[in-house]
Amino acid sequence: MSDRIPVFERGDDDFPYYNGLPITISGVKWLFVIAMAAAGFALLTAKIAWPGGTWGQFVPAILFFALPLAGLAIVAPQDWKAIFRKVGGREIKQMFGYAALNILVSMAIGMLVMKFFGVVSNSAVADIANLSQADAFLYYLKTGLQLFGEELISILPFLAILYLLFRHGKLSRNKAIIAAWILSAIPFALVHLPTYQWNWIQCLVVIGGARLVLTLAYIRSKNIWVSTGAHVLNDWTLFTMNVLGAGLATAQ
Numbered sequence: 034m035s036d037r038i039p040v041f042e043r044g045d046d047d048f049p050y051y052n053g054l055p056i057t058i059s060g061v062k063w064l065f066v067i068a069m070a071a072a073g074f075a076l077l078t079a080k081i082a083w084p085g086g087t088w089g090q091f092v093p094a095i096l097f098f099a100l101p102l103a104g105l106a107i108v109a110p111q112d113w114k115a116i117f118r119k120v121g122g123r124e125i126k127q128m129f130g131y132a133a134l135n136i137l138v139s140m141a142i143g144m145l146v147m148k149f150f151g152v153v154s155n156s157a158v159a160d161i162a163n164l165s166q167a168d169a170f171l172y173y174l175k176t177g178l179q180l181f182g183e184e185l186i187s188i189l190p191f192l193a194i195l196y197l198l199f200r201h202g203k204l205s206r207n208k209a210i211i212a213a214w215i216l217s218a219i220p221f222a223l224v225h226l227p228t229y230q231w232n233w234i235q236c237l238v239v240i241g242g243a244r245l246v247l248t249l250a251y252i253r254s255k256n257i258w259v260s261t262g263a264h265v266l267n268d269w270t271l272f273t274m275n276v277l278g279a280g281l282a283t284a285q
Contacts, residue, residue, distance in 0.1 A: 040205050046255050049115035051196040060201070063193040068187045069104030071283035073097045074224060077179065079219030081263040087171065094175050101189055116188060128262030131250040135243055135267045141240045150234045162276045173272065177265050183221070184261045187244060188251050191217035214252065218244040
């Protein structure tokens with residue numbers, strides 16, 4: 034179809050919820066979904082002593098993705114699964130491809146920002162090398178769940194902004210997609226500010242740039258599993274590189 038973005042979209046595909054496919058989610062309902070996503074993030078970052086010992090750390094990670102999904106299921110009880118699609122060989126290739134692209138883009142942007150502005154390391158990632166094998170396994174597992182939550186708090190706002198700009202802002206479909214792509218990366222970048230000691234340039238440029246690549250994976254596939262898989266592969270690769278690097282440094 035002529036109204037699809039060349040290269041980035043397949044001609045026979047479209048996004049859900051903004052134009053009656055399979056339903057249209059209205060502005061008030063989108064506010065509820067976004068509020069649920071914000072609640073999930075608040076619980077993830079709150080300093081709460083969750084019960085359950087070692088496994089208690091999974092409670093906020095689960096709530097992080099469960100609350101926005103619950104919000105979506107409430108406003109679209111028959112169609113909340115529209116953001117999910119089947120995963121086959123093509124989708125797995127896309128996961129690896131976008132993960133590799135994201136690593137390359139992040140490294141390139143990161144080196145430029147480090148040269149001109151300076152960057153701050155993620156202390157949580159640096160500490161992985163000091164964990165036991167059992168604790169490291171749990172860390173990988175927990176972050177996998179959290180990264181699914183991060184995709185939800187990125188893709189759901191993307192779809193909400195797309196609806197708002199297309200239906201009420203009167204932008205063309207493609208202009209609304211591009212604007213939603215950029216605008217939805219900003220809050221994702223900003224929620225990382227505490228992690229990187231409020232380094233605004235690093236978060237907006239490096240983290241925001243990485244988010245653009247990951248959202249591009251969704252724009253291409255219309256499948257949140259693809260962007261989630263790319264996100265997990267990206268972060269787990271960086272975690273592993275950090276562990277291996279620490280191991281080599283210790284061996285020397």
